[in-house]
Amino acid sequence: MRRFAAVVGRPDVDPDDLVQEAFLRTLQVRPLAELVAPAAYLRRAILSAANTQRRRFGRTRTALQKLRGSAPCAADAEYPSDVAELFRLSATERAVLFLHDVEGYSFEEVGGMLEMSNGAVRMAASRGRRRLRSLLEEAES
Amino acid sequence: MNRYRDAFETLAERGSPLGAQALLERIKGTSTTSTAVPAPAPAPRHRLSGPVVAVAVFAVVLLAGVPLLLLRPNGTGTEMVDPTDTVWREFPEDVMGFAAGPGGFIGHAYHSGSSQIVFSSDGVTWTPVEFPREPDYEPPPMAGPQLRMAVANETLWLGIGPENEVTWTSTNGRDWSLVEVPEELATRFRDVAAGGEVFLATISDPFDELPPTLWRLGAEQWERNTPVGFPEASDLEDGHLEIAGGGAGFVAVLSKPDGSFATWASDDGSVWTPGVPVEAPEPNPGQRGASTWVIDMPGGWMALNFAFTDGATMIHVRTSTDGLQWQLQPDPPFSYRSESFFEVDGALTGIDGQAAWLTRDGATWERLRTFDPPVMWALATTVDGQTVVLYESEETANESPDTTIVMGTPFEEPKPDPAGTALQDEILADGVDTRAEYETAVAAMVACMEDRGAIVDEWSIDPNEDVSTEYSGADADTAFWFCHRSYVDRLAAALMR
DSSP: OHHHHHHHSOTTSOHHHHHHHHHHHHHHHOOGGGOSSHHHHHHHHHHHHHHHHHHHHHHHHHHHHHHHTTOOOGGGSOOSSTTTTGGGSOHHHHHHHIIIIISOOOHHHHHHHHTOOHHHHHHHHHHHHHHHHHHHHHHHO | OOTTHHHHHHHHTTTSHHHHHHHHHHHHSOOOOOOSOOOOOOOOOOOOOSSOOOEEEEEEEESSSSOEEEEEETTSOOOOSSTTEEEEEEEOOOEEEEEEETTEEEEEEEETTEEEEEEESSSSOOEEOOOOOOTTOOOOSSOOOSOSEEEEOSSOEEEEOTTSSOEEEESSSSSOEEEOOOTTTTTTOOOEEEETTEEEEEEEEGGGTEEEEEEEEOSSOEEEOOOBSOOOHHHHTTOEEEEEEETTEEEEEEEOTTSOEEEEEESSSSBOEEOOOBOOOOOOTTOOEEEEEEEEETTEEEEEEEEEETTEEEEEEEEESSSSSOEEOOOOSSOOOSOEEEEETTEEEEEETTEEEEESSSSOOEEEEEOSSOEEEEEEEEETTEEEEEEEEEESSOOOOOEEEEEEOOOOOOOOOHHHHHHHHHHHTTOOOOHHHHHHHHHHHHHHHHHTTOEEEEEEEOTTOOEEEEEESTTHHHHHHHHHHHHTHHHHHHHHO
């Protein structure tokens, strides 16, 4: 769970915080013992929490951009590591690629976990791969 | 192993004592016991390590018409996907198929590391498309396309921006107009269903205490629907809700992780009728989840029920004329291993590794052709009376952005060998209860191949019942697919279950 949270969360968000928030959100809905597939449900909760944070940050970013003109926000600074490219993908794209390419789940299963249609999952994977390739080519040139 | 997998592993371990330490050591050459993610700061850029990143390949195939179009990347060789392919043409774009709708395709074209949205009416000529900007919306500071998703009903395209905060519509795929997204809907919807002349988006987030809510887009604006009989939050439990659209209206499907599902049907999204719930099938050993996907078919709907186990995905197919009562159909004649299904002109095609199977009724399947490399996803539309399928498959050793089109004639699959059909029927009559029966069928398949001129050097069956065959000869591929289909496919599918 924390590996998934680390992948889908924003770079300035501790994955442990995201996992804890997901557990709390899930437990507010129903006890874990009543869930048929608690792991899949928790991943959805983690992605939902990550998206909530992204929306919150997006509103802040838009407001700051209006105040400062086009100057970038501090949190938009480049992440100094070889994972910087991954943070230029959306959280959903990172989630799909991580679950399929790293964790080995089928696209259909990823779709079930993330509440996405089969086609949307494949599109997200394809788009994420293309974008990664573009970023790599851009960096190499 | 893709090039970025190492980076994902690094990212997945961030924040953990071991992961943070390894990350910082890689970045700064120092060690630390901090459990926090390193703060952004200027630092040398590190390259992703590992093999070459995956490169996608795209193809356009005319299945029903005479010409067959196939886009393949330059530099991957001229290995023919179909022996009947005849003409090759250069195509200078690396176009990623995106959606099919009125008049053609919307796609991404990639140029020197940046992408552009393009439109094509024929899959051959692509022209750039511009989208008007929302004045109050600043797109996120990440590289990426302006359009996250595009869907279409019979008359209208709908485009959705990168963070689901902006939408556009178009009647022709070329000229787009902004459609304001209400605050409550913005950023929350992931998938949209198109049916008749409307689009329906459903949002539901139990973690934010957001009950299922339905939004409707006609020609000009998003409106919150107040549907009668639509599932409520108490219906969802730990399932997830999706809407399928088509000529027959809409079907909402609530898919549960145990494989059970429930449906509601509606003509236009305003009044919903609950269907007869479908119970979960007997779980397979090691099953860790299930999901159900509903698509529209000529005269009704088809539900694909996926059960996930390690190494394989099992499917059950059900059909319905009204979206409310579902009839279980015979198992498809192929073993499914997480590849692709796509609709083609009202029919459904399943890609099993390198073979494409088509059904128009959910009960009988026709093997269409082979793909090498396997297909990752596909979409289809009808242009000038011909069905055009645009699909993407995956290459791992090519970075060229160029693509090539090949045109040819569709592949005609001969009827299976009656002797093979009879042998499979006989074995399946009481189940494939011994390995010897399976070996008998595979040996008959090999004999069939040799009768057709193939030279079979070696064959074996591994513990997972996968058949490995080494063969050569001018028409050996065709012989293999024909004989495998005739003698083994249904047995293999039965063994998978």
